[in-house]
Amino acid sequence: MNDHYLAFANSALGRALVEGLGLPRPPVLERYTAGQPAFSVGDSLIGMAPGGRLCEQAGHILAAQNQTVWILDQDPARAAIATCELQAQILRTESMEGTRLKTVVFDASGIADSAQLQELHRFFHPIIRQIAECGRIVILGQIPEQLDDAAARTAQRALEGFTRSLGKEIRKGATAQLIYVGIGAEKQMESSLRFFLSPKSAYVSGQVVRIHASNHLAAVDWRTPLAGKVALVTGASRGIGAAIAHTLARDGAHVICLDVPQAEKELRAVAEAVHGSAMMLNICDAKAPQQIAAQVMSQHQGLDIIVHNAGITRDKTLGRMNRDLWNMVIDVNLASEERINDALLAAGALRHNARIICVSSISGIAGNLGQTNYATSKAGVIGMVQSHAQAYAEQGITINAVAPGFIETAMTAAIPFAIREAGRRMNSMSQGGLPVDVAEAIAWFANPASGGLQGNVVRVCGQSLLGA
Numbered sequence: 001m002n003d004h005y006l007a008f009a010n011s012a013l014g015r016a017l018v019e020g021l022g023l024p025r026p027p028v029l030e031r032y033t034a035g036q037p038a039f040s041v042g043d044s045l046i047g048m049a050p051g052g053r054l055c056e057q058a059g060h061i062l063a064a065q066n067q068t069v070w071i072l073d074q075d076p077a078r079a080a081i082a083t084c085e086l087q088a089q090i091l092r093t094e095s096m097e098g099t100r101l102k103t104v105v106f107d108a109s110g111i112a113d114s115a116q117l118q119e120l121h122r123f124f125h126p127i128i129r130q131i132a133e134c135g136r137i138v139i140l141g142q143i144p145e146q147l148d149d150a151a152a153r154t155a156q157r158a159l160e161g162f163t164r165s166l167g168k169e170i171r172k173g174a175t176a177q178l179i180y181v182g183i184g185a186e187k188q189m190e191s192s193l194r195f196f197l198s199p200k201s202a203y204v205s206g207q208v209v210r211i212h213a214s215n216h217l218a219a220v221d222w223r224t225p226l227a228g229k230v231a232l233v234t235g236a237s238r239g240i241g242a243a244i245a246h247t248l249a250r251d252g253a254h255v256i257c258l259d260v261p262q263a264e265k266e267l268r269a270v271a272e273a274v275h276g277s278a279m280m281l282n283i284c285d286a287k288a289p290q291q292i293a294a295q296v297m298s299q300h301q302g303l304d305i306i307v308h309n310a311g312i313t314r315d316k317t318l319g320r321m322n323r324d325l326w327n328m329v330i331d332v333n334l335a336s337e338e339r340i341n342d343a344l345l346a347a348g349a350l351r352h353n354a355r356i357i358c359v360s361s362i363s364g365i366a367g368n369l370g371q372t373n374y375a376t377s378k379a380g381v382i383g384m385v386q387s388h389a390q391a392y393a394e395q396g397i398t399i400n401a402v403a404p405g406f407i408e409t410a411m412t413a414a415i416p417f418a419i420r421e422a423g424r425r426m427n428s429m430s431q432g433g434l435p436v437d438v439a440e441a442i443a444w445f446a447n448p449a450s451g452g453l454q455g456n457v458v459r460v461c462g463q464s465l466l467g468a
């Protein structure tokens with residue numbers, strides 16, 4: 001579905017008219033295309049609060065960008081990155097007019113009490129107007145629950161409010177995220193920094209991610225991180241599922257595309273385009289879980305990635321909703337996923353360092369009128385992720401979810417016009433996301449180097465006001 005207003009507001013004529021009338025102009029978001037540099041292109045800034053433990057590692061990762069890296073005069077980051085292969089230059093507050101910062105990383109892990117939160121103001125106040133269009137800000141912190149000191153826990157928790165507000169202020173397609181890095185997970189930040197400092201995270205903002213220490217520190221070729229991996233994507237014949245299939249295949253995976261038999265023609269076309277295979281199956285059939293497990297074992301000797309994307313809506317207010325509509329939605333969106341996971345585990349079909357990635361929804365976080373069945377199922381998906389995370393971690397498997405907001409697909413094209421326009425604009429990007437935005441977040445979770453990401457729910461919603 002095309003967003004005509006976005007296209008018009010960014011045309012030569014439309015731009016003048018929209019600005020003249022004082023209407024909001026949704027920015028054209030930069031998105032990743034294969035072969036492009038991994039990081040967003042432009043000047044970088046790195047900084048830290050005194051006592052930070054993550055800046056040096058971030059400096060090593062930023063060195064891979066091959067771009068100008070700035071540090072503020074007197075910033076403690078200067079000593080921390082001395083060993084990194086960075087050609088860091090000093091950025092003086094009095095002479096930064098005209099500087100446009102594309103990527104900013106601030107290590108806030110040293111902030112140990114509420115008084116030290118002023119470090120956020122010290123660093124961001126002078127530079128916040130210099131953030132480039134579609135710029136990327138990442139704040140690094142410590143997982144509050146891992147800290148013994150109550151004052152430090154309090155201060156680290158406070159970073160969430162700062163990051164989410166920053167995301168709402170920077171506009172122009174720029175994004176801000178908070179990554180809490182657990183004790184011992186310092187070397188597991190790279191896949192997340194590469195995602196959040198690149199155009200791949202175009203429609204993700206105001207998110208909080210936890211990286212835990214993990215034994216699975218896989219070395220990857222960042223151009224094809226999924227080479228040799230086998231992925232299964234449900235609901236792959238169209239919309240978000242088709243985009244996930246394309247993105248995982250771009251990253252090197254063999255993709256098994258699954259959808260209902262009625263969608264065979266479209267499914268085969270997607271499978272062919274991604275050089276993968278097709279599996280026609282209704283995931284709610286009683287035998288489906290065992291069939292899937294048996295087929296992946298016989299044809300591929302197991303799976304590395306399963307993406308539970310298939311989903312349906314059957315919207316009605318509760319008083320008008322019959323039991324069938326309720327049951328159908330819970331079964332497709334939640335119960336079938338639980339059965340498939342159980343069958344794959346029982347058959348030993350999930351390989352070491354495997355990934356289970358679920359597609360929830362902001363409806364499952366905020367609730368939505370006429371969606372008691374859908375929101376229950378999608379909140380249940382979040383519950384499934386959180387309740388299995390620890391047990392799966394012990395088996396070397398990660399489970400995480402994405403929660404899309406308004407994404408331009410057949411599902412959202414069916415929404416009545418006024419509600420659709422509201423859903424599209426009520427976020428920090430003033431527009432809907434594209435299926436590829438969800439797919440990129442899934443590819444980041446799928447990366448073998450993302451073993452420290454466990455039990456996360458990341459919204460791909462342009463920082464929607466719903467459920468914020």
Ligand SMILES: NC(=O)c1ccc[n+]([C@@H]2O[C@H](COP(=O)([O-])OP(=O)(O)OC[C@H]3O[C@@H](n4cnc5c(N)ncnc54)[C@H](O)[C@@H]3O)[C@@H](O)[C@H]2O)c1
Nearest residue numbers: 235239240259260282283309310311361404406407409411
């Ligand atoms: N589009 C959005 O804005 C949005 C927002 C939040 C969450 N989501 C979620 O993203 C996922 C994909 O959404 P979409 O917009 O691409 O939807 P879509 O309707 O375009 O695609 C869903 C696919 O799932 C398949 N499917 C449905 N039931 C199935 C079954 N029983 N067995 C096998 N396949 C089945 C369908 O045939 C279809 O190909 C869904 O889980 C949806 O709830 C979408």
